Amino acid sequence: MTFSLVAPTATILDGVSGEALTGEALRAAVASAASKVEGLPPGAVFARMGTSVDAVVRYLGCWEAKRAIALLDPALDSDVLHEMVRLYAPAAVIGLTEGAPQLPVPSCPPGYLEREGAFVRGPEIEAPAVHEDLAVLLATSGSTGNPKLVRLSRKAVWSNADGIGHALEIGQDEVAPTSLPFFYSYGLSVLNSHLVAGATVLVIDGGVLSQDFWRAVDRFGATSLAGVPYNYQMLDRIRWDPAKHPSLKVLTQAGGRLRVELVEKFHDKIEKVGGRFYPMYGQTEATARIAILGRGGLPGKLGSAGKPLRGGRLLVRTEDGALTEEPGVTGEVIYQGPNVMMGYAESAADLSLGDELGGSLETGDIGYLDPDGYLFVTGRLKRIGKIFGVRVNLDDIEKLAGGGVAAVANGEKVTLWCDAGHDADARAHLVKHLSERLKLHRSGLEVREIEALPQMSSGKVDYRALESML
Numbered sequence: 283m284t285f286s287l288v289a290p291t292a293t294i295l296d297g298v299s300g301e302a303l304t305g306e307a308l309r310a311a312v313a314s315a316a317s318k319v320e321g322l323p324p325g326a327v328f329a330r331m332g333t334s335v336d337a338v339v340r341y342l343g344c345w346e347a348k349r350a351i352a353l354l355d356p357a358l359d360s361d362v363l364h365e366m367v368r369l370y371a372p373a374a375v376i377g378l379t380e381g382a383p384q385l386p387v388p389s390c391p392p393g394y395l396e397r398e399g400a401f402v403r404g405p406e407i408e409a410p411a412v413h414e415d416l417a418v419l420l421a422t423s424g425s426t427g428n429p430k431l432v433r434l435s436r437k438a439v440w441s442n443a444d445g446i447g448h449a450l451e452i453g454q455d456e457v458a459p460t461s462l463p464f465f466y467s468y469g470l471s472v473l474n475s476h477l478v479a480g481a482t483v484l485v486i487d488g489g490v491l492s493q494d495f496w497r498a499v500d501r502f503g504a505t506s507l508a509g510v511p512y513n514y515q516m517l518d519r520i521r522w523d524p525a526k527h528p529s530l531k532v533l534t535q536a537g538g539r540l541r542v543e544l545v546e547k548f549h550d551k552i553e554k555v556g557g558r559f560y561p562m563y564g565q566t567e568a569t570a571r572i573a574i575l576g577r578g579g580l581p582g583k584l585g586s587a588g589k590p591l592r593g594g595r596l597l598v599r600t601e602d603g604a605l606t607e608e609p610g611v612t613g614e615v616i617y618q619g620p621n622v623m624m625g626y627a628e629s630a631a632d633l634s635l636g637d638e639l640g641g642s643l644e645t646g647d648i649g650y651l652d653p654d655g656y657l658f659v660t661g662r663l664k665r666i667g668k669i670f671g672v673r674v675n676l677d678d679i680e681k682l683a684g685g686g687v688a689a690v691a692n693g694e695k696v697t698l699w700c701d702a703g704h705d706a707d708a709r710a711h712l713v714k715h716l717s718e719r720l721k722l723h724r725s726g727l728e729v730r731e732i733e734a735l736p737q738m739s740s741g742k743v744d745y746r747a748l749e750s751m752l
Contacts, residue, residue: 285440287345288312289480291454296335297486297498303335315343322402324409325373326350326419326633328366330358330388331465332380333487338473340376341464345436349373350412350633352419352431353465356381360388367391367401369429371410371630375401410630415637419627420467420566432467432566433624435637442569442621443474445591449574450506450532450560456481457529459504461490461513468536471570472508491516496527503529510537512741514544524552531557536564536571538742539659542585549580563587563659567643569621572596573657586656587649594619596657598650609653614663615645667691669726682719683712688735688743692752697728699748701735 293304303311319327319340327344331337331353344351352372354363367375368391378387378399394401403409417436446452458476460483462469476483486498490513498504507530509517514535524530533552535545540561549559559580564571573596575588590596597605598613605616618641625638649659665676667689674696676689683689686701698716700709709729717724736744 283437285436286478287440287443287474288342288477289454291480292477293482294335294338294477295457295482295484295502297459297484297495297502300502301335302482303339311339312342312346315339316347317343318398319344319349319374319376320347322349322373322400324412325371325403326352326410326412326416328352328354328363328370328372328375330354330356330375330377330380331463332356332377333460333463333485334380335485337377337380337464338483338485342477345417348414348417348436350416350419352421353470354421355463355465356385358388363388364391366429367394369629370431370627370633371403371407373403373409411634413624413634413636416624416633418470420465420470422566422626429628431627433627433632433635434569435624438569438621438623439474440478441593441619442471442571442591443478445593445621446471446475446571446574447479448592449576450475450534451577452476452479452481454480456506456532457484457502457504458482458506458508459484459486459495459499461495461508462510466537467566467570468508468510468564471564489513491520499527499530505529506532506534508534508536510741511535511540511544512737514540514548518544518547524557525555528555531555532560533557534560534562536562546581546584561586561588563657565643565645567623567645568617568619569623572617572619572621572645575656579656583652583654583656585658586652587659588657589655590617590657591619591621594621596651596655599644607651607655609651612648612650612660615647615649615657615659617643617645667696668694669696669720669722670694672722674720674722679716679720682716686735687712688745688748690745690748690752692728695726695728697730697748697752699730699732699735702731702733704731 295302327349390396390401393404393407415435418434419431422430458472464470484502488495552559561575562571563573573588573590595618597616598611599616600613622641622643646663647659648661661675661677667674667676679689686703688699690697713724713727736747738744
């Protein structure tokens with residue numbers, strides 16, 4: 283199977299100029315990009331992936347040329363980029379001017395030569411082997427510079443795009459604006475799923491709080507909006523109303539748990555104008571999305587992550603290690619499907635590895651299936667801390683604490699990072715409240731102030747950044 287990402291009617295639309303690439307013009311642009319990467323030395327290609335039409339065409343050119351491509355945040359500074367280049371020895375770094383003029387062009391890594399707008403690996407660096415099935419490499423931590431990459435096959439990327447298109451009923455007349463970055467798996471899945479379905483991708487930078495973004499949405503008749511919890515929290519704060527944008531009929535949400543009251547609120551908002559709200563669940567390790575709460579899921583299954591994509595299966599691992607689909611059994615969520623990653627890569631040597639997981643992913647999430655097969659995620663397996671030897675679920679602590687608080691393990695204590703909305707009295711009350719609810723001495727809870735909780739590109743709290751400040 284060829285796993286073509288670009289259907290004949292697929293269109294890439296520039297939200298600033300209004301220029302559209304479709305049909306023969308799009309095929310020609312992709313073929314030109316493919317010919318450029320075919321002339322590079324062997325190995326994977328690193329791409330600084332901004333939100334631009336050129337970035338999309340370069341990505342599709344690598345796909346067409348069957349060159350594995352790592353999609354990187356253009357905001358990575360030169361030192362971080364150089365370290366990743368040292369670890370993986372890519373054939374080249376392309377997209378050097380992505381994000382300009384706001385972002386500086388990185389300096390050329392040692393052992394590389396600047397050639398035709400790219401940094402190309404010099405002959406003194408040995409070319410690493412790359413597995414023939416490897417298509418896309420994505421960082422697990424957005425813009426933090428963690429060098430561990432998720433290895434995704436062509437089959438995984440294509441099947442996830444196809445499954446999403448089927449679940450969301452994406453047709454050729456759909457127009458999806460780029461509300462999320464392409465180097466983030468959710469943002470990339472929006473691109474892929476619409477191109478595979480033969481729909482239009484409206485490329486516009488700036489995000490959902492930008493006036494230019496909404497002007498483009500209205501000008502070009504965007505039909506859907508993809509957002510992480512942070513996006514919907516901000517839209518709720520400004521009292522955003524989809525009725526002001528008549529073309530919008532679909533709202534999707536992934537990238538973490540959105541508060542149930544906001545799920546209900548946005549469901550009601552979009553339903554009033556004849557649209558649908560789709561909460562979703564996924565991980566980069568599953569290419570993007572695992573389950574979708576599809577048509578008819580709301581409001582009856584409020585709080586659920588939905589059912590698996592076509593071709594996927596959800597199971598729960600019990601304490602004795604058995605896998606079950608029995609309703610009501612709580613344990614680690616296991617996903618099986620064609621979109622599961624091949625494995626991780628932490629160095630150039632890992633790029634030659636084949637499929638290490640066999641289509642089965644240990645998500646690290648805790649949850650259960652209801653009698654109708656809907657998934658409910660209740661916590662995170664690895665978000666565990668200890669207070670004087672007593673294991674505590676950090677997600678549960680955050681729920682008890684309310685908004686604006688992040689909990690991280692800190693030896694035999696738990697550190698609570700409180701944002702600027704918590705004054706001294708509020709912080710003291712928080713410690714007292716949690717101590718009483720957890721039935722643990724308050725000295726096991728340390729409170730620290732922070733102006734704002736750090737966010738990853740997905741909108742999730744950047745716990746690694748908080749841990750680095752302990």
